[in-house]
Amino acid sequence: xxxxxxxxxxxxxxxxxxxxxxxxxxxxxxxxxxxxxxxxxxxxxxxxxxxxxxxxxxxxxxxxxxxxxxxxxxxxxxxxxxxxxxxxxxxxxxxxxxxxxxxxxxxxxxxx
Amino acid sequence: xxxxxxxxxxxxxxxxxxxxxxxxxxxxxxxxxxxxxxxxxxxxxxxxxxxxxxxxxxxxxxxxxxxxxxxxxxxxxxxxxxxxxxxxxxxxxxxxxxxxxxxxxxxxxxxxxx
Numbered sequence: 001x002x003x004x005x006x007x008x009x010x011x012x013x014x015x016x017x018x019x020x021x022x023x024x025x026x027x028x029x030x031x032x033x034x035x036x037x038x039x040x041x042x043x044x045x046x047x048x049x050x051x052x053x054x055x056x057x058x059x060x061x062x063x064x065x066x067x068x069x070x071x072x073x074x075x076x077x078x079x080x081x082x083x084x085x086x087x088x089x090x091x092x093x094x095x096x097x098x099x100x101x102x103x104x105x106x107x108x109x110x111x112x
Numbered sequence: 113x114x115x116x117x118x119x120x121x122x123x124x125x126x127x128x129x130x131x132x133x134x135x136x137x138x139x140x141x142x143x144x145x146x147x148x149x150x151x152x153x154x155x156x157x158x159x160x161x162x163x164x165x166x167x168x169x170x171x172x173x174x175x176x177x178x179x180x181x182x183x184x185x186x187x188x189x190x191x192x193x194x195x196x197x198x199x200x201x202x203x204x205x206x207x208x209x210x211x212x213x214x215x216x217x218x219x220x221x222x223x224x225x226x
Contacts, residue, residue, distance in 0.1 A: 002154070033213060042200050043155070045213025056211030088152060099143050099204055101214065103155040 003027055004093050004104035012110045013081050021076040021107045023091035031096050032074040034066060037088040037106075049074055050096060078109075086111045117217050118201060124223040131188040133220040135201030136181075142204045144177055145214065146186050149198045158186075158199075188222075196224045 003026035013019050025032050031050045035043035045058035049068035063079040072093070078085055088108050092101035119134045135144070143162045147155040161168045161177045161184070168175045174187040188195055198221045202214040 002156075004154075035213075035216075037152075039152075040218070042202075042216030042218050043214075045215065048211055048213060050211070056213055058213055090154060092155075100145070100157055100160055102157065103147075105154040106152075108152075 002102040002104065004091060004102050006089075006091055006104040006107050008107060009105070010108045010110075012112065014112050015081055015083060017081050018077065018079045019081060019109060021078075021089050021091075021109070023074045023076070023093075023104055025072045025074070025091075025093035026102050029093035029095055029102070030072050031094050032068055032072065033092045033094075033101060034074070034076045035090040035092065035103075036060075036085075037090060038084075039087070043090055046076070081111045083111050085109065118199070118220040120220060121218070122221045122223070124225060125191060126225050127191060127193055129191055131191050131195070131222055131224075133186045133199055133222070135184045135186070135217055137184075137201075137203050137215075137217075138182065139203075139205050141179070144175075144184050145202045145204070146173075146175060146184075147200045147202060147216075149200065149219070150196075155200065191222075191224045193224050193226050195222060197222060 005024045007022045033048040034046040037043040048056040052068045065077045067075045088106045090106045092103045094101045145160045146158040159170045172189045177184045198219040200219045202216045
């Protein structure tokens with residue numbers, strides 16, 4: 001088990017709503033990344049935060065946004081939910097000087 | 113988009129046998145990592161191999177990397193029922209720091225028959 005925690009475990013929303021997912025980084029990790037994993041697919045990189053600033057982003061629209069707090073915990077916000085946003089959302093943390101990412105258990109989002 | 117492609121998509125073997133999974137990728141990399149995922153939950157990091165390394169071992173795991181062929185393999189020796197999971201390779205193509213994120217393949221689903 002890694003020290004990365006995510007909440008909630010499961011979430012059901014309807015199309016058009018907004019959602020906030022939360023992640024608590026492993027102790028000592030100042031970098032957090034978010035990934036979306038659709039059923040039967042590998043995770044896809046959404047963005048990364050370092051020292052409260054977004055410093056990398058994958059091919060996701062602006063309605064996917066995030067925050068990182070001074071304690072290095074993080075939020076993923078998704079506005080105007082679409083059916084295709086249904087997926088497992090994973091956060092991962094690491095230190096800035098290492099390459100290994102440690103993943104949390106994920107939040108399963110279902111959009112109806 | 114997915115950069116890596118794992119092969120095979122699914123693999124079923126008897127407990128005690130060795131399991132080999134392959135991964136191919138398209139662009140140059142800084143490092144390549146293998147992860148395990150049980151039943152759609154979080155990913156567990158298994159091993160990282162850098163672009164200047166050719167082989168790495170960790171317990172029952174052996175990873176090789178051939179940058180000229182843009183491919184990697186993961187060998188699990190003496191498989192156990194607990195090894196049943198999906199295995200993903202992930203490439204880090206950036207200059208370090210991970211700001212470009214990891215690029216994952218679709219994974220190999222490994223089933224160990226008791």
